[in-house]
Amino acid sequence: MERQYDLAIIGGGINGCGIARDAAGRGLSVYLCEQNDLASGTSSAATKLIHGGLRYLEYYEFRLVREALMEREILWRIAPHIIWPLRFVLPYHAGLRPRWMLRLGLFLYDHLGGRKLLPPTRTLDLTADPVGAPLKRGEFKLGFEYSDCWVEDARLVALNARDAADRGARIVTRARAVSAERRADGWTLTTEAKRDGAQETVAARILVNAAGPWVGDVLKTVGRRHAAASVRMVQGSHIVVSRIYDHDRCYIFQNADNRIIFAIPYERDFTLIGTTDRDYSGDPAAVEASPEEIAYLCQAASEYFASPLAPADVVWSYSGVRPLYDDGASKAQAATRDYVLELDAAGGAPLLSIFGGKITTYRRLAQHALDKLDAYLPEAARRKRGWTATAPLPGGNFPAQGFEALLADLRGGYPWLSQEQARRLARAYGTQARVLLGEAKAPADLGRDFGAGLTEAETLYLMRREWAEEAADVVWRRSKLGLRMNRDEIAALDAFMTARRAEPAAALS
Ligand SMILES: Cc1cc2nc3c(=O)[nH]c(=O)nc-3n(C[C@H](O)[C@H](O)[C@H](O)COP(=O)(O)OP(=O)(O)OC[C@H]3O[C@@H](n4cnc5c(N)ncnc54)[C@H](O)[C@@H]3O)c2cc1C
Numbered sequence: 001m002e003r004q005y006d007l008a009i010i011g012g013g014i015n016g017c018g019i020a021r022d023a024a025g026r027g028l029s030v031y032l033c034e035q036n037d038l039a040s041g042t043s044s045a046a047t048k049l050i051h052g053g054l055r056y057l058e059y060y061e062f063r064l065v066r067e068a069l070m071e072r073e074i075l076w077r078i079a080p081h082i083i084w085p086l087r088f089v090l091p092y093h094a095g096l097r098p099r100w101m102l103r104l105g106l107f108l109y110d111h112l113g114g115r116k117l118l119p120p121t122r123t124l125d126l127t128a129d130p131v132g133a134p135l136k137r138g139e140f141k142l143g144f145e146y147s148d149c150w151v152e153d154a155r156l157v158a159l160n161a162r163d164a165a166d167r168g169a170r171i172v173t174r175a176r177a178v179s180a181e182r183r184a185d186g187w188t189l190t191t192e193a194k195r196d197g198a199q200e201t202v203a204a205r206i207l208v209n210a211a212g213p214w215v216g217d218v219l220k221t222v223g224r225r226h227a228a229a230s231v232r233m234v235q236g237s238h239i240v241v242s243r244i245y246d247h248d249r250c251y252i253f254q255n256a257d258n259r260i261i262f263a264i265p266y267e268r269d270f271t272l273i274g275t276t277d278r279d280y281s282g283d284p285a286a287v288e289a290s291p292e293e294i295a296y297l298c299q300a301a302s303e304y305f306a307s308p309l310a311p312a313d314v315v316w317s318y319s320g321v322r323p324l325y326d327d328g329a330s331k332a333q334a335a336t337r338d339y340v341l342e343l344d345a346a347g348g349a350p351l352l353s354i355f356g357g358k359i360t361t362y363r364r365l366a367q368h369a370l371d372k373l374d375a376y377l378p379e380a381a382r383r384k385r386g387w388t389a390t391a392p393l394p395g396g397n398f399p400a401q402g403f404e405a406l407l408a409d410l411r412g413g414y415p416w417l418s419q420e421q422a423r424r425l426a427r428a429y430g431t432q433a434r435v436l437l438g439e440a441k442a443p444a445d446l447g448r449d450f451g452a453g454l455t456e457a458e459t460l461y462l463m464r465r466e467w468a469e470e471a472a473d474v475v476w477r478r479s480k481l482g483l484r485m486n487r488d489e490i491a492a493l494d495a496f497m498t499a500r501r502a503e504p505a506a507a508l509s
Pocket residue numbers: 010011012013014015016033034035036037038039040041042043044045046047048049050051175176177178210211212213214218234235236237275276319320321322323354356357358359360361
């Protein structure tokens with residue numbers, strides 16, 4: 001066994017990686033293990049909104065909504081390449097929520113917390129505004145438009161991990177925590193490598209269980225059969241269809257079952273529609289969108305759009321399991337989206353388990369997690385509380401509203417990049433795009449193009465800097481190029497990555 005870490009974290013989703021980053025930046029020594037790829041659990045299956053959660057107001061979740069609203073501009077400022085503002089159009093639907101209720105909800109949404117750059121709510125005449133055009137003719141006359149933000153969810157996870165590692169954390173992917181022994185002064189954690197079953201043992205003073213939907217399984221792994229809190233697994237699925245409309249605004253539709261769904265411009269040529277909400281009891285790793293969910297989403301969208309949608313229009317779907325804190329609510333959609341942190345220090349060294357949470361509130365959750373562990377942290381680490389609110393994530397060191405300037409600068413430096421490729425690289429990597437492109441003077445200098453503009457240089461950058469090991473890591477999590485690449489192209493990418501992985505580490509640099 002090597003050194004003793006301050007913190008060992010199980011789980012490389014947004015919460016584990018967010019805690020790793022915060023802790024490493026406070027000077028703590030951090031170890032994180034993830035059983036698969038980073039963000040391979042729930043954190044790549046979200047609707048991808050940094051939002052207050054308008055509908056949570058109906059459940060009086062004011063604490064959560066306020067914290068989430070305040071996070072929108074904070075996160076936008078620290079990662080303006082992967083987070084950006086969106087405008088949402090809520091068509092008024094006679095017979096569903098009354099107008100006064102929508103107005104009140106949006107008034108609160110505008111004023112509950114922290115809105116400085118994002119524009120406020122406005123009322124729309126859907127018979128005159130272009131956003132009314134894709135909707136069923138004559139049915140929707142009035143609408144409301146408000147602000148929230150978009151996030152590339154899986155990239156947010158990878159960038160938190162990258163920053164944590166740059167600050168000294170050790171991040172190990174494809175290593176599952178298989179046992180943990182508690183002593184009076186610390187933990188001994190054993191992990192097993194996915195590829196060859198090799199075991200590794202590390203020692204840490206504090207153990208953090210950030211295993212998302214697997215939080216209960218990990219509690220068993222560490223010898224605790226019962227926690228006071230428990231997780232309620234709620235499945236949510238999304239469908240992707242060819243772009244339905246031309247403008248850049250999103251829709252939030254109310255359904256007759258009192259749920260809401262979003263329709264969002266996605267990856268330039270597509271529209272993303274979701275989500276569903278239903279209790280789930282299977283293996284979280286095996287979750288997939290069911291035919292009923294796909295039919296439900298098509299039908300819900302068809303209530304609003306002039307051109308109806310059918311399951312045959314779906315080009316891709318994905319599904320995830322929300323690891324919600326079980327507050328005993330009857331319906332899945334009503335279960336709280338707030339988080340609960342459970343500290344157990346009775347049996348010796350501390351164990352902190354995370355229940356629930358949103359991508360939107362991950363940074364605050366990480367801060368609160370370290371607050372909970374306050375008594376076990378050195379004074380210097382406590383003094384650095386809150387540092388993550390202003391420190392940019394990798395590639396995010398440019399002004400929140402400066403994306404177009406960043407893009408122009410990139411195009412100036414690399415005029416041979418197509419407009420589309422430059423935009424994609426600037427969005428994915430921000431100022432780090434220049435590191436990826438390096439001294440390249442022509443497309444050929446980036447090596448082979450695997451398809452959809454994904455080059456050897458980009459792939460190697462992702463292997464070297466972002467723990468990508470297999471094609472799926474690159475085409476479905478570090479990017480969504482899987483929507484544009486065919487099976488043969490993805491297989492060729494996988495073969496390339498396998499060959500490169502087998503070479504000595506120096507071959508990647
Ligand atoms: C359909 C849907 C839509 C959503 N939309 C939004 C949204 O728009 N905005 C928003 O803010 N939030 C949204 N959320 C919520 C958000 O996605 C989750 O709250 C968040 O991703 C949970 O992150 P996590 O780190 O707790 O869990 P995960 O991302 O699941 O991470 C846990 C990780 O632990 C790993 N792990 C488990 N067991 C072990 C082990 N023994 N050893 C090592 N590793 C292990 C898993 O492989 C996994 O990667 C949505 C969720 C869903 C399902």
